[in-house]
Amino acid sequence: xxxxxxxxxxxxxxxxxxxxxxxxxxxxxxxxxxxxxxxxxxxxxxxxxxxxxxxxxxxxxxxxxxxxxxxxxxxxx
Amino acid sequence: xxxxxxxxxxxxxxxxxxxxxxxxxxxxxxxxxxxxxxxxxxxxxxxxxxxxxxxxxxxxxxxxxxxxxxxxxxxxxxxxxxxxxxxxxxxxxxxxxxxxxxxxxxxxxxxxxxxxxxxxxxxxxxxxxxxxxxxxxxxxxxxxxxxxxxxxxxxxxxxxxxxxxxxxxxxxxxxxxxxxxxxxxxxxxxxxxxxxxxxxxxxxxxxxxxxxxxxxxxxxxxxxxxxxxxxxxxxxxxxxxxxxxxxxxxxxxxxxxxxxxxxxxxxxxxxxxxxxxxxxxxxxxxxxxxxxxxxxxxxxxxxxxxxxxxxxxxxxxxxxxxxxxxxxxxxxxxxxxxxxxxxxxxxxxxxxxxxxxxxxxxxxxxxxxxxxxxxxxxxxxxxxxxxxxx
Numbered sequence: 001x002x003x004x005x006x007x008x009x010x011x012x013x014x015x016x017x018x019x020x021x022x023x024x025x026x027x028x029x030x031x032x033x034x035x036x037x038x039x040x041x042x043x044x045x046x047x048x049x050x051x052x053x054x055x056x057x058x059x060x061x062x063x064x065x066x067x068x069x070x071x072x073x074x075x076x077x
Numbered sequence: 078x079x080x081x082x083x084x085x086x087x088x089x090x091x092x093x094x095x096x097x098x099x100x101x102x103x104x105x106x107x108x109x110x111x112x113x114x115x116x117x118x119x120x121x122x123x124x125x126x127x128x129x130x131x132x133x134x135x136x137x138x139x140x141x142x143x144x145x146x147x148x149x150x151x152x153x154x155x156x157x158x159x160x161x162x163x164x165x166x167x168x169x170x171x172x173x174x175x176x177x178x179x180x181x182x183x184x185x186x187x188x189x190x191x192x193x194x195x196x197x198x199x200x201x202x203x204x205x206x207x208x209x210x211x212x213x214x215x216x217x218x219x220x221x222x223x224x225x226x227x228x229x230x231x232x233x234x235x236x237x238x239x240x241x242x243x244x245x246x247x248x249x250x251x252x253x254x255x256x257x258x259x260x261x262x263x264x265x266x267x268x269x270x271x272x273x274x275x276x277x278x279x280x281x282x283x284x285x286x287x288x289x290x291x292x293x294x295x296x297x298x299x300x301x302x303x304x305x306x307x308x309x310x311x312x313x314x315x316x317x318x319x320x321x322x323x324x325x326x327x328x329x330x331x332x333x334x335x336x337x338x339x340x341x342x343x344x345x346x347x348x349x350x351x352x353x354x355x356x357x358x359x360x361x362x363x364x365x366x367x368x369x370x371x372x373x374x375x376x377x378x379x380x381x382x383x384x385x386x387x388x389x390x391x392x393x394x395x396x397x398x399x400x401x402x403x404x405x406x407x408x409x410x411x412x413x414x415x416x417x418x419x420x421x422x423x424x425x426x427x428x429x430x431x432x433x434x435x436x437x438x439x440x441x442x443x444x445x446x447x448x449x450x451x452x453x454x455x456x457x458x459x460x461x462x463x464x465x466x467x
Binding site: 006007008010011039040042043044045046047048049050052059062063064 | 151179182188257434
């Protein structure tokens with residue numbers, strides 16, 4: 001599984017990264033968490049707001065820090 | 078920060094400590110001015126102006142729905158709406174440039190195109206609530222008003238010009254799915270939200286109410302006399318609203334985002350005040366840089382002074398809000414009102430690092446055009462304002 005966190009480095013993006021990593025370790029899912037900082041790559045996903053989380057190429061959340069429950073739901077399918 | 082940068086920084090600080098003639102009377106005076114200016118800010122502006130403004134910015138970030146604004150930037154949105162929303166959305170969406178740039182890139186490549194995208198890029202940092210409030214408080218309400226009005230007009234004009242200059246290649250944008258932040262369901266009506274914001278703005282207005290000139294009577298004098306009672310009353314109203322309209326989680330979010338802004342901005346602003354004080358001193362006091370240099374460069378209201386102010390504002394990087402103490406010192410040292418406005422208009426929206434990032438998104442030719450438009454507009458606005466205010 002491939003999880004991408006899109007955001008240039010604002011405090012909320014950092015928060016999102018931390019919480020996603022925490023959930024991945026907690027659930028023991030085999031996932032690669034990657035931070036995307038490049039503006040054009042971020043824009044390439046068509047998201048209007050950061051931070052955003054992309055799981056396996058699918059945009060899951062935009063413009064907010066997701067909760068642990070939400071992240072679990074995305075990665076446990 | 079890279080390790081090498083840290084080392085370089087330490088070496089620079091060391092050299093400054095070693096070689097600066099700290100016992101020289103000019104340096105002593107400059108150092109004293111730095112802290113006198115910091116104290117002036119602490120006494121005059123922090124409690125009555127900055128703190129309420131932080132709470133307002135926090136509330137805007139949490140309670141104003143971003144998706145309501147962002148849907149006007151979609152590829153299918155009406156152009157007129159896109160431009161008008163872009164020109165004022167800075168008040169709602171952006172306090173820090175790190176959220177402006179990705180949004181700009183998305184609007185440009187997937188959404189409404191180069192016109193609204195550049196309008197947004199300009200208005201974002203230029204007209205956030207904190208900047209306008211602090212400008213009015215410290216540099217006078219005329220300057221605050223001029224800044225806000227000019228910024229809105231500039232955003233639209235810049236956007237339209239960019240769209241006109243580059244009308245041919247706008248079609249080359251990529252199409253695709255657009256993701257907008259979810260609309261959150263909340264338990265309040267729009268009217269309640271509006272009242273809540275209005276109450277906070279009124280608290281800010283009354284708490285920061287300036288002392289009228291000695292001997293003046295009439296309305297201003299009465300308002301000044303009762304301002305603390307009004308503020309206390311408004312605070313009670315605010316408290317009741319918070320208690321009955323908002324959930325515990327919402328209140329917590331609000332305080333958290335306010336705290337976030339404070340952490341981000343206060344240290345930068347403090348450093349900005351210290352530097353401005355050290356270099357230029359408070360108005361009416363001299364410090365490191367002699368006043369006649371300032372007067373020669375940006376005094377009066379000549380074309381040269383305005384142009385110089387716009388260009389240097391466009392190149393320099395100002396951390397959020399630090400442009401205000403720097404301008405206060407510059408004006409105290411003899412900078413004209415016109416050039417000051419020119420710098421305010423070109424300054425926060427543009428900087429050298431920022432230009433490089435924008436260049437990466439839309440190419441150097443468009444970026445240069447964008448900067449040129451802003452510099453020209455700022456110069457014109459500066460001259461106009463300097464002429465009106467005498």
